[in-house]
Amino acid sequence: MLKKTAIQxxxxxxxxxxxxxxxxxxVREDAGFNFREVSDANQVDLNFYNTLxxxxxxxxxxxEDFVRYQTxxxxxxxxxxxxxxxxxxxxxxxPCDVKSFEIMDIHFSxxxxxxxxxxxxxxxxxxxxxxxxxxxxxxxxxxYSTLGIGAADPEGSDVFMMKKSDDLLLKAxxxxxxxxxxxxxxxxxxxxxxxxxxxETVAAGRSFKTRFTCVEAKSVAKKFEDxxxxxxxxxxxxxxxxxCGVCTFVCPTCYCFDICDETLFGQGxxxxxxxxxxxxxxxxxxxxHNPRTKVYQRLRQKVCHKYSYHVRKYxxxxxxxxxxxxxxxxxxxxxxxxxxxxxxx
Amino acid sequence: MATSFKQIxxxxxxxxxxxxxxxxxxxxxxxxxxxxxxxxxxxxxxIAADVENIVFNEYCTAxxxxxxxxxxxxTKMAVAVKPADSRAVVQLIQEDKVKxxxxxxxxxxxxxMKNSKTGEVIDSKTTCGLYNPVLYDVLLxxxxxxxxxxxxxxxxxxxxxxxxxxxxxxxxxxxDKCIRCYACRKACPMxxxxxxxxxxxxxxxxxxxxxxxxxxxxxxxxxxxxxxRCIDCGECSRACPVDIPLYLFHKKVARxxxxxxxxxxxxxxxxxxVLVNFRVDDSDKILE
Numbered sequence: 001m002l003k004k005t006a007i008q009x010x011x012x013x014x015x016x017x018x019x020x021x022x023x024x025x026x027v028r029e030d031a032g033f034n035f036r037e038v039s040d041a042n043q044v045d046l047n048f049y050n051t052l053x054x055x056x057x058x059x060x061x062x063x064e065d066f067v068r069y070q071t072x073x074x075x076x077x078x079x080x081x082x083x084x085x086x087x088x089x090x091x092x093x094x095p096c097d098v099k100s101f102e103i104m105d106i107h108f109s110x111x112x113x114x115x116x117x118x119x120x121x122x123x124x125x126x127x128x129x130x131x132x133x134x135x136x137x138x139x140x141x142x143x144y145s146t147l148g149i150g151a152a153d154p155e156g157s158d159v160f161m162m163k164k165s166d167d168l169l170l171k172a173x174x175x176x177x178x179x180x181x182x183x184x185x186x187x188x189x190x191x192x193x194x195x196x197x198x199x200e201t202v203a204a205g206r207s208f209k210t211r212f213t214c215v216e217a218k219s220v221a222k223k224f225e226d227x228x229x230x231x232x233x234x235x236x237x238x239x240x241x242x243x244c245g246v247c248t249f250v251c252p253t254c255y256c257f258d259i260c261d262e263t264l265f266g267q268g269x270x271x272x273x274x275x276x277x278x279x280x281x282x283x284x285x286x287x288x289h290n291p292r293t294k295v296y297q298r299l300r301q302k303v304c305h306k307y308s309y310h311v312r313k314y315x316x317x318x319x320x321x322x323x324x325x326x327x328x329x330x331x332x333x334x335x336x337x338x339x340x341x342x343x344x345x
Numbered sequence: 346m347a348t349s350f351k352q353i354x355x356x357x358x359x360x361x362x363x364x365x366x367x368x369x370x371x372x373x374x375x376x377x378x379x380x381x382x383x384x385x386x387x388x389x390x391x392i393a394a395d396v397e398n399i400v401f402n403e404y405c406t407a408x409x410x411x412x413x414x415x416x417x418x419x420t421k422m423a424v425a426v427k428p429a430d431s432r433a434v435v436q437l438i439q440e441d442k443v444k445x446x447x448x449x450x451x452x453x454x455x456x457x458m459k460n461s462k463t464g465e466v467i468d469s470k471t472t473c474g475l476y477n478p479v480l481y482d483v484l485l486x487x488x489x490x491x492x493x494x495x496x497x498x499x500x501x502x503x504x505x506x507x508x509x510x511x512x513x514x515x516x517x518x519x520x521d522k523c524i525r526c527y528a529c530r531k532a533c534p535m536x537x538x539x540x541x542x543x544x545x546x547x548x549x550x551x552x553x554x555x556x557x558x559x560x561x562x563x564x565x566x567x568x569x570x571x572x573x574r575c576i577d578c579g580e581c582s583r584a585c586p587v588d589i590p591l592y593l594f595h596k597k598v599a600r601x602x603x604x605x606x607x608x609x610x611x612x613x614x615x616x617x618x619v620l621v622n623f624r625v626d627d628s629d630k631i632l633e
Contacts, residue, residue, distance in 0.1 A: 030522065031588035052586060053524075062524065063554045140381050211380075240377075240387030240407070242531035246586050249526050262552045273554045279527070281544045295415075330528050330584035331407050332384035332461060 002190035021087035054252035100252035129157030141323030152205025224308035245276035247325035348486030354401035429578035431478035432611030433534035452481025473577035532584035573619035
């Protein structure tokens, strides 16, 4: 099913979704766009390239409360925090970010140990993917075509959207998407011309150029395994790295977290909070020993985890080439260049 | 007439090559090619052949003084310093983190540096606005004179017009955006504590989760740790992915320190840090 609506009328579409449940969509903020739970349909704005933070926060928020307790009281009085199961709509997700959910599913549900928080949110959420503009050059930091992802791939979305001049085309990809589009009012049926445009754009997205280098998963994984002990290489690429957490926090496939007991005036909460392998205390052990005291060891871990260990364990590279880490690095360190240089070593 | 960026790059390469070839230093902290022209990266030249990879252009904003404390004491280093960066080296020498005899300052007079994320020109609004380094061993371009002198504190007018409650509300709103990536402290040449207070858990000074009170604890403590020490390079604000205007608070505290003690951070290696030093004629204003 292919439908369309005027871009100007997306607030109508947003309002309908808000009636059905929670709408999480790109909104304009001080430092750029971000996916946020929308309280006013007019906030939804599709005039963005990509968001600052990745949409993983819809399923895996930076902070997730598990249990609340009072200090000094019995654990039996601790209260687990229930998660709301309202249907949710994640609106305007770029194809590379849609792909990231599939990779994250491996960790949060695919290995047999199911994370109920991720899983329940994921099940409750319909994804509205949104094609990049294939007529405008990609941002210099992007490299999703290196990872085999097109600029307009509908796979993984329930409904896939793209702009066609002043219109927004909406195509149902899954049964859930079909049902959703059928229930929406105010959408018009697409013409054969629209249908042709949709298919052509998906095809154009597959040959769309971002930065590209050949990264066949198995060979890149092997390459990094071989490079592990080449300390001068890792020192060179990390000489400028500040070892802050920007790259991991904006990354759609970084999933490390810490469990913290946080107490204020006797009221305690056990929660998980994003952590980052780039932080000095990430590997600090209770004994005081820290196996990764050097910046190069931490950057090596980050890169090798994504491009080597992840391939060995799960068969896929844990990176979608969205370019966020590169765009937001305070000192312009670029994972694509690291991979590229490693392949030439 | 300011020396062109291209010429400065050439001079920087020549000096670096000479220093490495003569084994005067074991490394040169400079800038190298990034993934495109507008995104250079901090680069460390360790042998003469590395020098070919050095670049210098208007986007080379990183404060290379930040990396000095990463190397063992006694390492002979050369560092490319723009005006604010030279103040950072001076401050590090005052604090005995770096020895004057271990570091060779390759001074770069600059005007018209640009932020690689926004393309905006960087001036006294977010930095100290100096055109020439305050300390150097070699100057890689002509000193810049005749440019309008703008006070780095002019930008505070609007902030200082706010009353106490409005300022608190302003910072609460800004800190609510914080994602606790710690890019600000990691980009800061004066943030060298190991461990940083916020990473300690015995005692635990602030929560790890990005919420109001923990964010406030982290930023306010960091602001005060930098009182009289911030050299106003603006790196923290440029590093911030969510655009918190950290420079405002640092400038405000710097101005108060300067008014109270008649000394700005990192201006002379003869100075002692204001909050470490005691002088009989020190201002008592704070006690009144």
